[in-house]
Amino acid sequence: LLKKTKIPENIIKRGLVSLGSFLKPMEDLLNQLKPPENGWRDDQIKFFLEILAHMDSNNDPSSFQIGEREGRISTPLLYDLTAGFIHGVGRSGNIKAPQPKATGGSIVNNITDRLVTFFLKEMGLENIRGSIVVPLSTGMSLMLAIKGIVNKYKLDLNTDQNEIIFPRIDHKSPIKAIDLTGKIRITVDTITGHEYIADLSSKLEKSKIKEYQIDVLKMYQAELEFVRKFGLDSVYVPVGNIKEKINKKTLAIVSTTTFFPPRAPDNVKEIAKIAKKHNLIHIINNAYGVQSRNIMKLIRGAIDAGRVDAIIQSTDKNFLTPIGGTIISAPDKLNLNHIAEAYAGRGSAAPVLHLLVSLLSLGINGYMNYVKIQEENRILLENELRKIANQIGEKVLDVNNPIACMMTLSTLNNEKKIERLGGFLYNLRVTGPRVVNSKINKFGPCTDNYPYPYIVMNSAIGVKREDILGAVSQLKKAFKQLDIK
Numbered sequence: 001l002l003k004k005t006k007i008p009e010n011i012i013k014r015g016l017v018s019l020g021s022f023l024k025p026m027e028d029l030l031n032q033l034k035p036p037e038n039g040w041r042d043d044q045i046k047f048f049l050e051i052l053a054h055m056d057s058n059n060d061p062s063s064f065q066i067g068e069r070e071g072r073i074s075t076p077l078l079y080d081l082t083a084g085f086i087h088g089v090g091r092s093g094n095i096k097a098p099q100p101k102a103t104g105g106s107i108v109n110n111i112t113d114r115l116v117t118f119f120l121k122e123m124g125l126e127n128i129r130g131s132i133v134v135p136l137s138t139g140m141s142l143m144l145a146i147k148g149i150v151n152k153y154k155l156d157l158n159t160d161q162n163e164i165i166f167p168r169i170d171h172k173s174p175i176k177a178i179d180l181t182g183k184i185r186i187t188v189d190t191i192t193g194h195e196y197i198a199d200l201s202s203k204l205e206k207s208k209i210k211e212y213q214i215d216v217l218k219m220y221q222a223e224l225e226f227v228r229k230f231g232l233d234s235v236y237v238p239v240g241n242i243k244e245k246i247n248k249k250t251l252a253i254v255s256t257t258t259f260f261p262p263r264a265p266d267n268v269k270e271i272a273k274i275a276k277k278h279n280l281i282h283i284i285n286n287a288y289g290v291q292s293r294n295i296m297k298l299i300r301g302a303i304d305a306g307r308v309d310a311i312i313q314s315t316d317k318n319f320l321t322p323i324g325g326t327i328i329s330a331p332d333k334l335n336l337n338h339i340a341e342a343y344a345g346r347g348s349a350a351p352v353l354h355l356l357v358s359l360l361s362l363g364i365n366g367y368m369n370y371v372k373i374q375e376e377n378r379i380l381l382e383n384e385l386r387k388i389a390n391q392i393g394e395k396v397l398d399v400n401n402p403i404a405c406m407m408t409l410s411t412l413n414n415e416k417k418i419e420r421l422g423g424f425l426y427n428l429r430v431t432g433p434r435v436v437n438s439k440i441n442k443f444g445p446c447t448d449n450y451p452y453p454y455i456v457m458n459s460a461i462g463v464k465r466e467d468i469l470g471a472v473s474q475l476k477k478a479f480k481q482l483d484i485k
């Protein structure tokens with residue numbers, strides 16, 4: 001076609017080379033349906049999305065649109081804010097079904113699931129068979145996943161099987177999610193690592209006199225190892241306490257991998273074994289665990305060892321997107337289908353689109369670089385906190401959390417001072433630390449009698465070295481202010 005322009009062939013050829021290299025990543029993506037090694041430029045992402053958006057019926061100027069919902073908008077600003085994907089994603093029968101009015105939106109919906117699964121596998125979760133990205137919070141997705149799996153097994157919601165076991169985490173989102181299913185939440189309480197070790201050691205000691213079965217002994221050893229790995233000052237839900245809650249009414253277990261210390265990850269491998277043995281649904285809340293290879297390894301082990309029906313993870317906490325989406329993964333594709341069918345209504349394309357943009361922009365190498373920086377910054381945070389702890393007579397607690405660190409506030413033996421520390425940090429423009437007075441705040445430490453007041457700081461994916469150095473230096477300043485006032 002370009003020959004008609006009469007521009008010399010060699011010049012046209014040269015132009016096509018530039019155009020080819022601009023378009024090549026898009027061709028590769030559609031050919032291979034896997035993420036790029038290196039991230040795309042923003043102009044490439046924009047171009048790709050524009051082409052896809054033009055496949056949606058709201059962008060077909062010659063169509064006659066007489067439905068009640070035709071992607072009509074009051075101002076072009078809304079077009080810009082949605083990148084043209086006004087029809088959203090899915091159909092009311094299935095959030096992942098191709099939408100006839102939105103070919104482009106359906107392509108976005110489909111390829112994002114494939115790409116993100118690739119990232120999760122790259123982080124170590126090789127034994128999942130797929131993922132779906134849904135425009136819902138982590139909590140709402142947890143509820144959706146439970147409902148989808150209940151539907152899969154055609155379990156009647158009115159039967160006596162109406163209890164969901166919830167190893168305690170002090171967060172309202174999963175608590176409300178379980179309550180929304182209409183089931184009864186059975187919370188299993190935690191103990192500290194010190195108590196857990198003492199209990200396991202005494203059991204192992206007794207085994208010298210009493211004959212334990214070899215598999216029971218092996219489990220105690222595995223639990224002991226788990227506690228040593230995640231630290232003595234962490235709090236845990238002992239596997240035995242979960243078992244004790246199981247009865248004929250039990251329907252499911254909702255375990256958690258990532259939370260603020262002192263809460264340690266759940267021993268998802270042992271929980272998966274229990275779920276398999278007792279034929280229970282097992283959903284793992286892996287809210288921000290994708291960024292950690294250690295956490296992903298725990299989940300991989302759980303899938304291999306027992307039963308895991310679905311894994312829930314936030315888009316924003318793991319993939320640097322605005323808040324709004326969740327990635328639900330599973331070792332069985334059928335599970336994902338049932339979960340997608342349980343979603344009521346069509347959904348906003350925004351959370352899916354945001355994730356696609358982030359994945360294309362990062363590429364595998366870009367993401368892995370963020371992971372590496374997160375790991376380095378986690379070490380930096382601990383070292384910096386240790387320095388200040390030594391200066392002010394506090395200690396960094398033994399909670400081997402891959403994202404966060406925790407320091408005692410024992411010298412602030414006055415309750416008002418602990419409260420004021422949070423306020424000072426806020427005014428010193430530090431966002432995200434958790435200052436907890438465990439004597440007063442019973443909802444937070446995930447245990448009723450945590451021995452220390454404490455502060456938690458996070459070094460999650462995307463945190464910069466300057467954030468850590470700045471926050472720790474402001475913490476020092478806040479301590480000084482407390483001394484003066």
Ligand SMILES: Cc1ncc(COP(=O)(O)O)c(C=O)c1O
Binds near residue numbers: 138169171258287
């Ligand atoms: C373990 C856990 N579950 C759920 C949530 C809540 O996520 P969302 O607000 O997306 O429901 C968080 C963090 O806020 C979390 O740490």
